[in-house]
């Protein structure tokens with residue numbers, strides 16, 4: 001089975017469509033979305049409609065999705081403004097979709113979540129050493145897939161040491177270790193923050209036991225123009241072409 005794993009679309013329809021087109025050519029069997037479908041960008045409802053057309057997919061809730069349905073979150077000013085803007089525009093269909101997203105799922109001996117295994121009770125970022133250890137402590141599965149950081153990466157634990165690969169190159173194929181435990185982060189579709197503006201996603205090939213990393217170019221200018229035209233904070237538009 002080939003699972004396309006993607007996250008942090010953030011209402012960026014141009015990036016989402018480019019990713020889907022790219023993944024179609026990669027013979028994907030199943031899509032697993034790790035959340036943050038909305039927030040920041042100008043097309044929340046269109047992105048949700050597009051995701052709903054991906055038959056048989058799994059959808060995990062992100063902190064921005066959770067906030068858009070009314071949960072309280074401490075967010076920086078521009079993120080909070082975008083959530084407010086989004087809330088005022090969500091259709092009933094979109095609201096129902098966001099409310100029905102799962103906290104986490106297990107598939108093929110792997111755990112899939114947005115930020116970490118805590119679901120909606122804690123949105124900590126898996127990055128610092130202490131949080132990596134905590135994540136391994138909280139889970140039993142060998143492989144964990146997450147988003148939230150907007151930076152693609154691989155963390156492998158071997159003999160209580162952690163080996164970190166940040167931002168694997170487009171086309172990189174990384175073995176899913178058979179003995180060690182790993183955390184794969186798929187990066188972000190709609191707002192990468194690793195200096196590369198291209199949409200980021202991964203494919204987990206369970207037969208070959210490898211994870212493929214991909215980057216996809218999309219129309220950053222159009223997505224940015226829509227943000228400006230919508231009256232959303234300017235910084236949210238400017239960061240797209242920088243990947244920051």
Ligand SMILES: [Fe+2]
Pocket residue numbers: 008036062064148150
């Ligand atoms: Fe996000």
